[in-house]
């Protein structure tokens with residue numbers, strides 16, 4: 001029997017999350033940008049299975065179902081050109097996540113995300129019915145725990161938590177918000193308090209902003225919980241992109257979103273800094289979102305290997321701090337086989353006409 005998510009976190013273990021699916025699968029040709037819906041779970045299960053496997057091999061202890069935006073209202077809004085139902089996607093996604101999680105010591109997390117219906121009608125019973133329908137599939141497939149992720153409005157996330165709680169399974173809730181708070185102006189501290197009161201045992205941040213910004217927001221959540229004398233585990237699954245100039249709308253406001261983000265990609269060394277900072281702040285569920293590829297996840301597992309006592313399978317092909325370059329035939333490449341080199345490198349973009357910062361668009365529109 002595998003230990004559950006709360007058993008692991010209660011014991012003080014570091015749980016490594018998985019990385020981003022929709023962005024990675026869009027780049028590979030299986031997801032359409034703008035829609036960002038996960039029909040690939042049905043249409044191209046081999047593609048989804050492979051990326052699950054790569055995250056597992058990189059050290060992920062959680063495999064999230066590929067169910068982002070798989071609510072019926074969202075699929076309909078995206079034209080539902082394939083006629084594949086949310087139910088079919090969620091079923092297929094559960095099978096794939098379970099198959100791969102069982103190849104290692106990973107748990108399956110069923111995920112729900114924000115709904116278009118919330119913005120259109122804000123009808124509590126209708127929105128809750130959407131989450132319930134997704135939950136029924138997760139319960140039937142016996143996922144290990146549930147994640148409420150990518151919510152801009154804490155009020156909608158509370159509803160999702162309340163519905164998912166009825167299953168009796170552990171619930172994690174992550175908002176895609178900045179240190180300024182949610183889209184309605186609720187501070188991160190208050191958001192955390194509301195999510196815990198709604199029944200989440202794990203709270204934090206995912207997507208929209210770069211790792212160190214997300215860690216800062218989680219820290220504010222932690223302080224809010226402490227002030228309210230509430231306890232919860234902390235989680236963070238940030239972008240794998242640099243977003244220093246972004247405001248509260250995050251990477252959506254960058255002109256490079258979503259087709260020219262490459263020059264913003266974080267390196268494995270950036271990820272080690274992020275893992276260390278997240279750990280220092282007290283976050284113990286540390287993973288990634290959009291832009292996080294398997295080698296980024298491996299970097300988290302490698303940075304925290306001293307605390308955890310083991311390395312992931314993918315580290316068989318990777319030595320810490322470039323050590324394997326010692327065998328390189330060129331002496332000036334061999335000279336890079338050292339921590340100081342990679343830790344201090346400022347990677348060039350190779351694009352002489354590019355600015356280092358963009359001007360974010362749309363800071364106020366929702």
Ligand SMILES: [Zn+2]
Pocket residue numbers: 020206207208289290
């Ligand atoms: Zn994301």
